[in-house]
Amino acid sequence: IQLTQSPSSLSASVGDRVTITCRASQGISSYLAWYQQKPGKAPKLLIYAASTLQSGVPSRFSGSGSGTDFTLTISSLQPEDFATYYCQQLNSYPRTFGQGTKVEIK
Amino acid sequence: QVQLVESGGGLVKPGGSLRLSCAASGFTFSDYYMSWIRQAPGKGLEWVSYISSSSSYTNYADSVKGRFTISRDNAKNSLYLQMNSLRAEDTAVYYCARGGELPLLDWGQGTLVTVSS
Numbered sequence: 767i768q769l770t771q772s773p774s775s776l777s778a779s780v781g782d783r784v785t786i787t788c789r790a791s792q793g794i795s796s797y798l799a800w801y802q803q804k805p806g807k808a809p810k811l812l813i814y815a816a817s818t819l820q821s822g823v824p825s826r827f828s829g830s831g832s833g834t835d836f837t838l839t840i841s842s843l844q845p846e847d848f849a850t851y852y853c854q855q856l857n858s859y860p861r862t863f864g865q866g867t868k869v870e871i872k
Numbered sequence: 873q874v875q876l877v878e879s880g881g882g883l884v885k886p887g888g889s890l891r892l893s894c895a896a897s898g899f900t901f902s903d904y905y906m907s908w909i910r911q912a913p914g915k916g917l918e919w920v921s922y923i924s925s926s927s928s929y930t931n932y933a934d935s936v937k938g939r940f941t942i943s944r945d946n947a948k949n950s951l952y953l954q955m956n957s958l959r960a961e962d963t964a965v966y967y968c969a970r971g972g973e974l975p976l977l978d979w980g981q982g983t984l985v986t987v988s989s
Contacts (some may be wrong), residue, residue, distance in 0.1 A: 778942075799975040801917075808967055809917065813953035820977075852917055856975060861919040867877045 767791055767855050771864035777872040778834040786867045788853035793833045797857040800829055801840045803866075804849045813838065814856075843869070874898040874978040876968050881983030888987070890915025894951040894968030894980055900948040902926075908953050910964035911912050911982075918964070921953065922972035936962075958987045 768791040778784050788798065796816040801809040811820045813829040816836055826841045840847055848871055853864040880892040908920040921932045921942040930942050941954040951968050961969070965984050969976040 801976070803917075808981055809976070810979070811975055811977055814975040820975075823965070853985045854917075854919070854975070856973075860933045861921075861972075862917065863917040 767794060767858060767862055769796075769853055769855055769862055769864035770830075771851075771853060771867050773867060774865065775868040775870060777870045778843050779872045780843055780845055782843045782872075784843050784869060786838045786851055786869075788831075788835045788836040788838070788864050790836075790855055790857075794855045794857035796827075797831045797855060798831070798836050799854045799856060800827075801854065802849045803852065807850065812851075814871045840869075844870075874970065876896035876970065876978060878966065878968050878983040879978045881940045881966065883972075883986045883988065884958055884988050886987055887911060889954070890958065890985060892953040892955065892966055892968075892985070893985060894953075896949045896951065896968075896970070899943045899970065901944075904970050905974065906944060906951045907928040907972045907976060909967045909969055909976070910940060910962075910985075911967070911981075912961075912964045915964075920966070921968045923951070924972065957986070960987050963987050969989075 770789045772787045798816045800813040801863045803809040817829045828839045850866045875897045877895045907922040923942045925931045939957045941953045965982040967982045968977040968980045
């Protein structure tokens with residue numbers, strides 16, 4: 767299963783609402799997770815089952831979607847949110863990742 | 873708290889072998905599937921392999937199938953990745969992670985493997 771994220775990168779300001787899309791090449795129900803990775807660091811789980819917030823993750827992060835189309839939304843971008851975001855499908859093996867979306871400071 | 877510490881990375885020649893280890897603590901290791909994920913320099917994440925809690929099930933990415941072997945020792949709270957017939961394209965930071973069937977709940981800091989002559 768291929769995952770295509772869009773956009774590949776974006777520039778945004780603190781306080782902006784940001785939306786990242788992940789499209790699967792075939793239906794994966796709600797078996798999708800989102801991760802955040804900062805430079806030089808390991809990825810961190812943000813959301814699983816498409817819309818369930820991992821414990822400790824700020825509520826400004828939200829996820830939605832099912833089937834083939836999914837979104838990650840940051841309601842009000844904070845300085846610590848500038849990072850690269852990846853989706854991963856958990857429907858079948860291999861457990862593929864999207865190519866990533868880099869969120870940069872405008 | 874959960875800790876995953878990878879080791880065993882380094883410089884190896886094409887065709888060579890390397891064994892990565894991941895020491896786990898802060899959770900009941902034998903209850904969880906475990907996975908390896910890699911990231912080539914400046915590139916995205918690539919899932920490599922997973923192993924079930926009792927080692928009954930394993931799965932591999934096509935890019936490493938037949939060359940890499942995942943294993944675990946629940947008595948030692950340790951995960952391993954034996955990498956044979958290494959190629960330049962295997963150069964990456966290798967992360968171990970808690971999870972496999974589940975989302976990847978926790979990740980180690982990674983260990984760098986460089987394949988070069």
